[in-house]
Amino acid sequence: MSVSAAKHLWRVIAVCAALLFAYATVLSKLGHDWWTDENYSHGLLIPFVIGYILWTNRERLKQEPARPSLFWGGAAILCALFALWAGAAGAELYTQRLSLVLILAGIVVYCWGFPQLRHIAVPLLLLILAIPVPVLILNKIAFPLQIFASKCAVSSMRLFNISVLRQGNVIELLPRGSLETKKLEVVEACSGIRSLMTLITLSVVFAYVTFPGRNDPTSSIPPARWWKSFGVWRSLLLVLAAVPIAILTNAMRVSGTGILAHYYGTGVADGFFHSFSGWVIYISAALLLFAAAWIIDRFEPRSQKVRPAIRVKERRADDPRPSVPAAVVIRAEELK
Numbered sequence: 001m002s003v004s005a006a007k008h009l010w011r012v013i014a015v016c017a018a019l020l021f022a023y024a025t026v027l028s029k030l031g032h033d034w035w036t037d038e039n040y041s042h043g044l045l046i047p048f049v050i051g052y053i054l055w056t057n058r059e060r061l062k063q064e065p066a067r068p069s070l071f072w073g074g075a076a077i078l079c080a081l082f083a084l085w086a087g088a089a090g091a092e093l094y095t096q097r098l099s100l101v102l103i104l105a106g107i108v109v110y111c112w113g114f115p116q117l118r119h120i121a122v123p124l125l126l127l128i129l130a131i132p133v134p135v136l137i138l139n140k141i142a143f144p145l146q147i148f149a150s151k152c153a154v155s156s157m158r159l160f161n162i163s164v165l166r167q168g169n170v171i172e173l174l175p176r177g178s179l180e181t182k183k184l185e186v187v188e189a190c191s192g193i194r195s196l197m198t199l200i201t202l203s204v205v206f207a208y209v210t211f212p213g214r215n216d217p218t219s220s221i222p223p224a225r226w227w228k229s230f231g232v233w234r235s236l237l238l239v240l241a242a243v244p245i246a247i248l249t250n251a252m253r254v255s256g257t258g259i260l261a262h263y264y265g266t267g268v269a270d271g272f273f274h275s276f277s278g279w280v281i282y283i284s285a286a287l288l289l290f291a292a293a294w295i296i297d298r299f300e301p302r303s304q305k306v307r308p309a310i311r312v313k314e315r316r317a318d319d320p321r322p323s324v325p326a327a328v329v330i331r332a333e334e335l336k
Contacts, residue, residue, distance in 0.1 A: 019103070022081075023084070026096045026097055026100060027100075042197070042198045046129075046201075050123040050126060053123050053208070054123060057120075060119060061116060065115070066111075066112045066116070067112070067114070068109075068111055069109050069110065070110060073109035073111070074106070076103070076105055076110075077106040077110060080099040080106055083099035084100075084103075087099065097131045100127075101124055101131075105120075108120060122208050126201065129204065139188075143169075145191040146169040146187070146191040149169075149251045149255075150168070150169045153186070153258040155255075156255035156256075156258065157173070162258075169186040169187075170186075171183070173262055174262075175264075184257070184258060186254055192246055192249075192250030195246045195281070196243065199245065199289065202242070203242035203289055204235075206293065207234065207238045212234070212300070230301060234293075238289065238293055238296070241289065242289060245288045249281045249284055249285040252281065253277050253281040
């Protein structure tokens with residue numbers, strides 16, 4: 001190992017040790033929430049997904065010229081440390097966890113510059129999506145989803161001529177063969193917030209993996225023209241499509257549960273059927289997301305479709321075929 005390589009290695013070790021020392025409590029509590037909070041259990045897979053993305057991009061990261069920005073990188077690091085201190089002083093975990101994302105971005109900008117930050121934007125976004133939002137904000141999102149799912153369930157049940165009464169997120173119905181009404185409550189776990197967060201994360205990963213031209217080393221999007229790229233708009237549409245897909249599929253699940261509760265009793269809302277229907281609905285939502293991507297791809301402009309480059313291999317000395325310069329590169333666009 002050269003002296004320069006050893007110096008860089010020690011810098012990386014020192015930075016990682018400093019991060020672990022400063023964010024040990026934050027990381028331990030974050031891991032605990034991933035393990036115990038079912039709304040963010042997908043966070044357990046996020047470190048592996050981020051590692052995979054960084055590993056597959058290692059060549060591009062090496063080839064990108066370093067343009068460190070000491071001012072902006074240093075400012076981001078100072079802001080992240082201040083946010084960490086403020087979050088610890090105010091016992092606000094969300095601020096402390098966001099400061100982790102900010103300091104990682106600041107270190108990248110400080111050491112390598114904004115071009116490198118562009119390559120790790122998706123891992124940072126996945127890390128943000130894996131951070132549990134404050135309970136106050138979660139309730140503001142979950143309760144309207146509970147009401148929407150309850151209304152959809154009541155409307156579906158009335159289509160089957162089932163007498164039902166809704167009071168907020170509580171559905172009161174008379175099961176078949178029963179002499180007394182039963183109450184079916186659409187609790188927070190049935191609001192769809194869990195499938196919403198998971199499906200949004202899946203949409204980001206899926207949009208990245210299927211990004212047009214991602215595996216073509218010769219293709220790149222100029223930063224000033226990103227808004228003209230079909231791949232960027234495709235990714236945004238997929239992430240946005242994940243929201244209504246998650247909400248509607250969860251409403252279908254609650255509606256089906258309410259209809260079955262009329263014929264087989266409210267016990268179908270618990271136990272095996274509840275867990276099994278959750279998996280079925282989530283798989284259905286994922287398939288709808290893939291179908292949305294297929295539909296969006298039908299509108300890709302032909303001018304932006306990535307065509308593989310055709311490279312002419314160097315001719316051997318004993319090859320009797322006509323000589324062709326080895327440096328000639330024929331791109332598919334020139335063959336039109």
